[in-house]
Amino acid sequence: MQQHWVHSWAAMQQPAKATNLPSESFTLRQTARLSLGTSSHIRLRLSNAFGDRPLTIAKATIARSADNASGTNAVQPDTLHPLTFSGDPEACIPAGALVVSDPINIGGLPPATAVSISLFLPDGQLPGGIVTLHPGSRTTSWYYISGIEILVPRESSAFVLIGDSITDGRGSKTNGDTRWPDLLFSRLQTQPHEETSNSAPSISLINQSAGGNCVLEDSSGGPSVLARLDRDVLSLSGVRFAMIFEGVNDIGIAPPDPKIQAIIEKRLIAGYVQIATRLKAAGIFVAFATLTPFGAPREEDEGSNRDTTPYSHPVRELTRQRVNNWIRGHSPAVFDAVVDFDAVLRDPEDSSVLAREYDSGDHLHPNQAAFQALANHFPIDVFCL
Secondary structure, three states: OOEEEEEEEEEEOOOOOHHHHOOOOOEEEEEEEEEOOOOOOOEEEEEEEOOOOOEOOOEEEEEHHHOOOOOOEEEEEHHHHHHOOEEOEEEEOOOOOEEEOOOOOOOOOOOOOEEEEEEEEOOOOOOOOOOOOOOOOOOEEEEEEEEEEEEEEOOEEEEEEEEOOOHHHOOOOOOOOOOHHHHHHHHHHOOOOOOOOOOOOEEEEEEEEEOOOOOOEEEEEEHHHHHHHHHHHOOOOOOOEEEEEEEHHHHHHHOHHHHHHHHHHHHHHHHHHHHHHHHHHHHOOEEEEOOOOOOOOOOOOOOOOOOOOOOHHHHHHHHHHHHHHHHHOOOOOOOOOOEEEHHHHHHHHHHEEEHHEEEOOOOOOOOHHHHHHHHHHHHHHHOOO
């Protein structure tokens, strides 16, 4: 049987702020939940992408998390495996680089397995050094771990989601793995697939999203989509599908001035075209999702606050509507599919706001019920290629 490497988990890399440095300087134990499993081999990617000096890893191990739980320090001891890097237990990662571990036969892992990764840093966190991590995903933050690859049959592939806080997990349960991509993966594992003899499609879901992220400019949410596309999609193993669900922050942080918003709209659409062009050139199926509402309710309901979303403004809403109309009207000329998340979550009486049952309370971020609605709405027939 022919096999190849496919990413089963990844996290968008960002430079750490002083407020999200690890509490333990020398030993880091972190969990990550795979999507697809493997019957044999696995390997780990560690990143020093934003480091300003070399990072030494004295030793690294991987094991199955106790009780298959996320965010715990407990492991299943009999599953512990040491990792090596070109045969050496120690790895020195230059500033701006990453390292891939040697493959290990882990004995098989089922889908949705939580693994625990321990990193031992002999020098600790050097004062003033820049730490590479992924914060804010409603899982204990991931330091230096950028990806986990599995060896699987050739028909297996990866689906990468590029997004902001809505996809990264704001509003989900901490360490509960209830982001909408997690729920979509669960659906893929349980719902019969039209063209695969009623078996689940062999597709991993890779969440490359970050709160506050923008398409056009670097921000508090890390590098822009245009800047991170190569690292977060094109460099990953086995990617066959990708979806872009971003643009709300580009519109929301720009002043509500009609002239400025017109510029943002033009640049955002141009950015979408660039993203689609680059991904399709790599043979990747490209979907775009419409932008969900961020307006405040027009009438005060008990407990509501019109000031909870700073993005709410009629001028910004016009930009969102025009961008969504462009997305709906430019498939397949520019990309391969449109996923109309706006239609799923908007209030049927007022398209500028989230439906009450899907509003987390800040009128910008969807709640857990909304995440399930997004997962249920996603057209899994796009994977029948």
